[in-house]
Amino acid sequence: MAEDIVFRRGDIIELVVTDLAEKEQCFGRLDSGMAVMVNGMLAVGDRVSARIKKVKQRYLEAIAVEVLEASPDRTEPVCSYFGVCGGCKLMHIRYEAQIAYKEKKVKDALEHLGSFSNPPVSPVLAAASPVHYRNKIEFSCSSMRYLLPEELSQEELERPKNFALGFHTPGNFEKVIDIDYCYLATELMNRVLKLTREFALANNLEPYGVRAHTGFLRNLVVRFSEDQRELMVNLVTSWYDEKLMQQYNAALQSALAGEKVTVVNNVTSRKNGVATGEEEFLLSGTGIITERLGELDFRISANSFFQTNSRQAEVLYNAILDVAGLNEDDTVYDLYCGTGTITLYMAKHCRSAVGLEVVESSINDARSNAALNGVENADFYQVDLKDFHAILDKLESHGAPGVIITDPPRAGMHPKALETMLRFRPRRIVYVSCNPASLARDGKEIALQGYTLKSVQPVDMFPHTAHIESVACFELERPY
Numbered sequence: 119m120a121e122d123i124v125f126r127r128g129d130i131i132e133l134v135v136t137d138l139a140e141k142e143q144c145f146g147r148l149d150s151g152m153a154v155m156v157n158g159m160l161a162v163g164d165r166v167s168a169r170i171k172k173v174k175q176r177y178l179e180a181i182a183v184e185v186l187e188a189s190p191d192r193t194e195p196v197c198s199y200f201g202v203c204g205g206c207k208l209m210h211i212r213y214e215a216q217i218a219y220k221e222k223k224v225k226d227a228l229e230h231l232g233s234f235s236n237p238p239v240s241p242v243l244a245a246a247s248p249v250h251y252r253n254k255i256e257f258s259c260s261s262m263r264y265l266l267p268e269e270l271s272q273e274e275l276e277r278p279k280n281f282a283l284g285f286h287t288p289g290n291f292e293k294v295i296d297i298d299y300c301y302l303a304t305e306l307m308n309r310v311l312k313l314t315r316e317f318a319l320a321n322n323l324e325p326y327g328v329r330a331h332t333g334f335l336r337n338l339v340v341r342f343s344e345d346q347r348e349l350m351v352n353l354v355t356s357w358y359d360e361k362l363m364q365q366y367n368a369a370l371q372s373a374l375a376g377e378k379v380t381v382v383n384n385v386t387s388r389k390n391g392v393a394t395g396e397e398e399f400l401l402s403g404t405g406i407i408t409e410r411l412g413e414l415d416f417r418i419s420a421n422s423f424f425q426t427n428s429r430q431a432e433v434l435y436n437a438i439l440d441v442a443g444l445n446e447d448d449t450v451y452d453l454y455c456g457t458g459t460i461t462l463y464m465a466k467h468c469r470s471a472v473g474l475e476v477v478e479s480s481i482n483d484a485r486s487n488a489a490l491n492g493v494e495n496a497d498f499y500q501v502d503l504k505d506f507h508a509i510l511d512k513l514e515s516h517g518a519p520g521v522i523i524t525d526p527p528r529a530g531m532h533p534k535a536l537e538t539m540l541r542f543r544p545r546r547i548v549y550v551s552c553n554p555a556s557l558a559r560d561g562k563e564i565a566l567q568g569y570t571l572k573s574v575q576p577v578d579m580f581p582h583t584a585h586i587e588s589v590a591c592f593e594l595e596r597p598y
């Protein structure tokens with residue numbers, strides 16, 4: 119019996135990994151049946167040895183020491199920063215197995231947190247390319263470079279310790295890994311990274327230090343529209359240095375001759391690490407790139423929100439359209455509409471589309487995107503949806519919504535927003551979610567109000583990460 123064995127902190131145990139949890143946590147069981155929460159970059163099916171960290175009443179907490187028998191789900195990660203960089207936590211797992219794990223994650227959340235028995239979850243819609251899929255990538259600059267494991271024993275380092283342009287290590291907001299190449303970025307984005315590092319080092323640009331809050335260079339943000347082959351380079355700095363920025367722009371233009379490149383400089387004196395400026399200086403081009411989703415064009419400026427995987431965004435929006443079941447007399451509400459991409463995608467298929475969102479600049483972008491595409495039946499309102507009930511009179515002229523689409527942030531819907539949404543009694547609610555746990559929690563409430571969960575379509579927007587997007591369709595059991 120498991121209970122008869124006495125476990126102590128520091129003991130080495132052997133277990134088989136049975137499931138992956140958040141971050142680097144995995145579940146497993148000892149041969150005796152005892153449950154273990156083990157920390158490490160592992161795969162389901164790995165047999166590992168682990169050191170016990172804590173002994174709880176019903177389970178053990180442990181840290182993986184060695185993989186004794188590798189799972190067939192494993193593969194060699196292509197990226198040399200895997201395990202150090204926090205970006206691609208699943209790169210050691212074959213893409214097909216990542217997909218299966220994500221499908222299970224959605225199912226488990228709906229079953230265990232949402233009380234849906236046997237939820238109708240379809241196989242994940244996988245990305246056509248699991249690498250080079252991001253249309254936006256944000257690098258941080260730091261005066262504290264994270265030393266790679268192999269550097270710890272080197273007497274002389276090839277790179278300076280006080281300059282890094284790349285990604286933060288997980289759980290450390292000061293240190294940055296000096297990245298040469300990111301597999302999620304496109305080739306052109308990686309070229310910009312290399313050019314920017316060379317320029318910064320050649321010109322002694324002082325990296326920003328998050329502790330002292332001094333230094334010039336803060337972030338490099340690169341956006342790329344594959345469809346139009348347009349590139350936007352946004353250097354985020356602590357102040358504006360006109361001469362230096364002109365030199366940077368000239369260096370980029372000459373190295374990237376033949377490419378459509380716009381360069382901007384966002385300047386911020388804020389102490390947080392957010393890569394948006396209080397002021398923006400245009401160095402070349404228009405400061406805008408255009409991305410096409412389906413039949414719609416979207417103009418994106420440096421600080422606009424836009425889905426970061428354009429091809430999978432189309433897959434996601436088509437999945438929403440498929441289950442929304444719109445007809446030409448419908449009014450559709452799109453809650454948490456951002457820059458209105460879903461609202462505009464739906465507008466062609468209904469009488470009236472209404473987007474609701476809290477960020478004013480996103481609402482402005484949504485309105486200009488509607489104008490750009492000649493969409494005349496979409497209207498946008500700025501509102502914090504916890505106060506949804508307060509703007510109902512403004513929405514009356516659009517008619518009652520037959521379908522409501524909701525795409526809240528990770529935390530899910532505010533209870534008051536959920537309550538107001540349910541008061542409309544639309545025949546369908548399409549809940550788009552980037553967090554299976556909050557989908558399950560809100561879905562449970564929707565079901566309690568007389569809706570049936572008809573389908574759940576997971577879409578993989580972010581291969582090699584644990585993130586999964588889902589489109590859940592709820593139908594009113596007895597429409598009036």
Ligand SMILES: C[S@@+](CC[C@H](N)C(=O)[O-])C[C@H]1O[C@@H](n2cnc3c(N)ncnc32)[C@H](O)[C@@H]1O
Nearest residue numbers: 454455456459475476477501502503525526527
């Ligand atoms: C997951 S994004 C949805 C983006 C959009 N549907 C799209 O596909 O591009 C969530 C959006 O909710 C907005 N948001 C967050 N809290 C909100 C609130 N309390 N009221 C209204 N909108 C909110 C965010 O600004 C963001 O645009």
